[in-house]
Amino acid sequence: MHYLIDTNVPLAANGKSDAGPACVLTAVQRLVQLQTAEKLVLDSGFLILKEYQNKLSPTGQPGVGDAFLLWAWRNHTNSKHCELATLELAEDGSFAAFPNDPALAAFDPSDRKFVAAALTHAANPPIVNATDTDWHKDHAALNRNGVQIEFLCMEEMTKPRR
16 A cells, blocks of 8 residues: 655654654554555655655654654655655646645645645555644545545544644
């Protein structure tokens, strides 16, 4: 199976979010599962890797999420572990593959690359989410447009944020 990993998953695995202990453990386990038995989908323009790098340590230390970033950089061209989706831009600079759906007009611009990659890649991979409530809030509209979301920590979707 192929999967996209939203940046909040390695952040949760690092314990660098307000996720509870159960969610941190689930995020750690999910990253390990992906690295050992599945394929990570990234984009050929490195937008996803750059976002990971902006929020995680490229040295692979000290957390599991940081180790995931290092693994992704080392394996992004290894077809055994990763595949790349090519994201096309529309004339207005938006992602051509992002759905033109009024219900998604306010969807987080920084997460649109994940949606575009999911819809562009031949496997139409699910996007794995741990703590980002935007994915939950817009789940129905995303699903209606062919985007699958794997929620790791449903309890995080309704808990009050600090």
